Amino acid sequence: MLAVSDLKIHYRTLAGSVKAxxxxxxxxxxxxxxxxxxxxxxxxxxxxxxxxxxxxxxxxVGGEVTLDGTTLPIADDWAMNPYRFxxxxxxxxxxxxxxxxxxxxxxxxxxxxxxxGLKGSTLRPxxxxxxxxxxxxxxxxGMYPIExxxxxxxxxxxxxxxxxxxxxxxxxEVTSALDVASQKKVAGALVEFRDRGYVKSMIVVTHDLAILxxxxxxxxxxYAGKLAEKAPTRTIVEAPAHPYTRxxxxxxxxxxxRFEDKRLPGIKGRPPSxxxxxxxxxxxxxxxxxxxxxxxxPPFIEIAAGHQVACWKADAHAQG
Amino acid sequence: MLRYLARKLFxxxxxxxxxxxxxxxxxxxxxxNPVDALVSRIALMPDANAALTSYFMxxxxxxxxxxxxxxxxxxxxxxxxxxxxxxxxxxxxxxLIGRAVPYTLGLLLPSILLSWYVGNVVGALAARRKLLDxxxxxxxxxxxxxxxxxxxxxxxWVLGSTLGWFPLAFGYDQSLKVEWxxxxxxxxxxxxxxxxxxxxxxxxxxxxxxMRNMIIYELESDYANYLMALxxxxxxxRKYAFxxxxxxxxxxxxxxxxxxxxGALVTEIVFSYPGLGWLVLSGIQNQDYFVIQGVFLxxxxxxxxxxxxxxxxxxIVDPRTRVGLQGDAA
Numbered sequence: 001m002l003a004v005s006d007l008k009i010h011y012r013t014l015a016g017s018v019k020a021x022x023x024x025x026x027x028x029x030x031x032x033x034x035x036x037x038x039x040x041x042x043x044x045x046x047x048x049x050x051x052x053x054x055x056x057x058x059x060x061v062g063g064e065v066t067l068d069g070t071t072l073p074i075a076d077d078w079a080m081n082p083y084r085f086x087x088x089x090x091x092x093x094x095x096x097x098x099x100x101x102x103x104x105x106x107x108x109x110x111x112x113x114x115x116x117g118l119k120g121s122t123l124r125p126x127x128x129x130x131x132x133x134x135x136x137x138x139x140x141x142g143m144y145p146i147e148x149x150x151x152x153x154x155x156x157x158x159x160x161x162x163x164x165x166x167x168x169x170x171x172x173e174v175t176s177a178l179d180v181a182s183q184k185k186v187a188g189a190l191v192e193f194r195d196r197g198y199v200k201s202m203i204v205v206t207h208d209l210a211i212l213x214x215x216x217x218x219x220x221x222x223y224a225g226k227l228a229e230k231a232p233t234r235t236i237v238e239a240p241a242h243p244y245t246r247x248x249x250x251x252x253x254x255x256x257x258r259f260e261d262k263r264l265p266g267i268k269g270r271p272p273s274x275x276x277x278x279x280x281x282x283x284x285x286x287x288x289x290x291x292x293x294x295x296x297x298p299p300f301i302e303i304a305a306g307h308q309v310a311c312w313k314a315d316a317h318a319q320g
Numbered sequence: 321m322l323r324y325l326a327r328k329l330f331x332x333x334x335x336x337x338x339x340x341x342x343x344x345x346x347x348x349x350x351x352x353n354p355v356d357a358l359v360s361r362i363a364l365m366p367d368a369n370a371a372l373t374s375y376f377m378x379x380x381x382x383x384x385x386x387x388x389x390x391x392x393x394x395x396x397x398x399x400x401x402x403x404x405x406x407x408x409x410x411x412x413x414x415x416l417i418g419r420a421v422p423y424t425l426g427l428l429l430p431s432i433l434l435s436w437y438v439g440n441v442v443g444a445l446a447a448r449r450k451l452l453d454x455x456x457x458x459x460x461x462x463x464x465x466x467x468x469x470x471x472x473x474x475x476x477w478v479l480g481s482t483l484g485w486f487p488l489a490f491g492y493d494q495s496l497k498v499e500w501x502x503x504x505x506x507x508x509x510x511x512x513x514x515x516x517x518x519x520x521x522x523x524x525x526x527x528x529x530x531m532r533n534m535i536i537y538e539l540e541s542d543y544a545n546y547l548m549a550l551x552x553x554x555x556x557x558r559k560y561a562f563x564x565x566x567x568x569x570x571x572x573x574x575x576x577x578x579x580x581x582x583g584a585l586v587t588e589i590v591f592s593y594p595g596l597g598w599l600v601l602s603g604i605q606n607q608d609y610f611v612i613q614g615v616f617l618x619x620x621x622x623x624x625x626x627x628x629x630x631x632x633x634x635x636i637v638d639p640r641t642r643v644g645l646q647g648d649a650a
Contacts, residue, residue, distance in 0.1 A: 053549045084551030098546035100560050102567075102639060112547065115556045144639040161550070 007063030020046040022225040035212030038222035089166035095157040099145040106141030169199040224282040231307040241314040354607040403610035413614035424595035431519035439527025447535035463525025468583035472518040472590035489592035534565035574630035
């Protein structure tokens with residue numbers, strides 16, 4: 001099980017530090033697929049990356065990450081290495097270009113495993129079995145990445161990332177670059193991997209709420225570097241408590257409705273700059289329900305079992 | 321694969337024909353006439369001069385119309401006959417070239433290959449290592465911007481003239497006999513150092529900078545990020561980056577060959593080194609059509625062959641070109 005408490009990650013820029021992740025606390029239970037959604041720049045990808053490898057310009061400011069009772073040294077690139085791939089793994093946003101173009105796939109995997117002190121030949125049968133689960137023949141191991149289609153490359157990366165049965169898998173925008181049919185396959189594969197026990201728990205980072213509604217057990221919504229709401233998928237879809245979640249859901253087209261003369265509402269305004277974020281609730285300026293108390297920062301509190309919200313009016317909504 | 325090579329070969333043959341034509345035309349655009357120069361050197365009486373001129377004109381086939389000379393040139397070419405030198409009459413041009421080629425190749429091959437290899441390694445090491453990068457980068461820019469002959473003159477002045485460590489000119493000690501002896505070989509090597517060093521250093525800077533930039537680009541690529549996210553050690557990531565960064569460097573090698581050959585010619589002149597550059601300079605000074613043609617022809621063939629080899633090597637090292645040739649599976 002993953003527990004994150006008060007995690008703060010900033011980006012160093014010439015203009016100052018951008019507070020992309022500003023005190024985030026949540027947990028993911030074993031066997032849970034948690035969807036992580038929000039608009040561009042809300043910090044969802046930063047959160048995903050922070051759990052496995054900080055980029056050079058990402059700066060760890062504070063907070064703690066615990067996985068299965070062990071504290072992950074996420075600020076220390078070198079000390080974090082033993083946990084990568086074995087305990088925490090990632091299917092990156094750029095899965096199409098994640099494989100070295102000048103190595104045969106099987107050889108690249110063997111070399112990676114050897115570099116991690118494992119033997120490619122002993123893991124080969126399991127590798128081939130898992131490829132077969134996703135409908136790939138062992139032939140792909142003898143091919144160069146350019147010989148595979150985009151969807152095939154994505155599936156190879158999914159198999160490779162989960163080969164050592166990590167406790168936590170971060171799937172970063174894995175469906176974003178795919179057509180609808182492939183999206184469905186990849187989403188199904190994520191659930192399949194969890195059900196087969198290849199990964200214990202999963203964080204699926206995406207801006208596509210429709211995919212999350214199909215595969216996620218719970219959904220966490222982020223806004224401007226902070227958590228807005230986390231709840232079981234059903235609750236988020238049917239009874240969202242945070243005004244941002246409601247507007248986000250309201251921006252989606254509904255099945256069966258023609259949008260010829262009716263415009264999708266969308267959310268007016270833009271998210272605040274994270275260089276110097278405003279005090280209080282960060283959604284205040286765009287929120288239709290904002291009132292005087294919103295200049296104070298709302299705490300991220302549990303309003304029902306497994307349902308946490310950061311909004312002063314959340315209680316009233318949940319009840320009314 | 322075969323179709324690819326056939327297409328490449330066609331382009332090379334076309335290039336060859338055009339280059340040979342230009343090679344034939346250029347000496348003939350020079351003002352003056354080689355036979356006049358030859359005759360005036362013999363300096364006979366005026367009426368004898370006229371007879372001698374017409375004799376030599378006929379002997380070198382220079383009295384024929386230009387188109388006929390052009391056709392003669394091609395047909396002789398296919399017989400491996402590059403004509404006889406005018407300045408060193410009657411030595412065949414092929415003999416002169418054969419004498420000069422070992423010196424030029426002895427300079428070119430080691431300087432091209434070593435500078436390429438060392439430059440790539442130094443550049444790869446410098447990438448993402450602050451201290452090394454801060455010294456390699458400015459030094460590399462300085463070296464690559466240096467003209468070949470200028471560096472040659474500088475080396476000759478400092479190491480040859482001022483410090484007296486190395487000889488200033490010639491391919492070997494002129495008091496020695498040309499023979500297979502350790503003494504002669506040592507002298508060859510001793511005279512070789514400075515011209516080699518000037519060629520090597522200029523080329524080194526360019527390769528090091530190119531490699532450094534390519535490695536940084538590769539280390540930021542998606543596959544490198546993915547490997548690092550899966551905990552791959554630096555060693556593996558750098559190994560992949562190095563191999564992939566080599567690909568543009570191989571293309572660069574092909575493009576640079578011509579420039580390096582030109583640089584070698586100038587360097588030989590600076591050091592009075594008895595290679596092709598030296599030969600072509602005396603050919604030009606004496607309006608020796610056949611020597612000029614012959615040397616340039618040799619260089620044309622050499623550069624084209626080297627490019628062809630690089631093309632073939634590229635197909636071997638980059639699977640993407642191979643797949644592209646056979647049709648994509650995706």
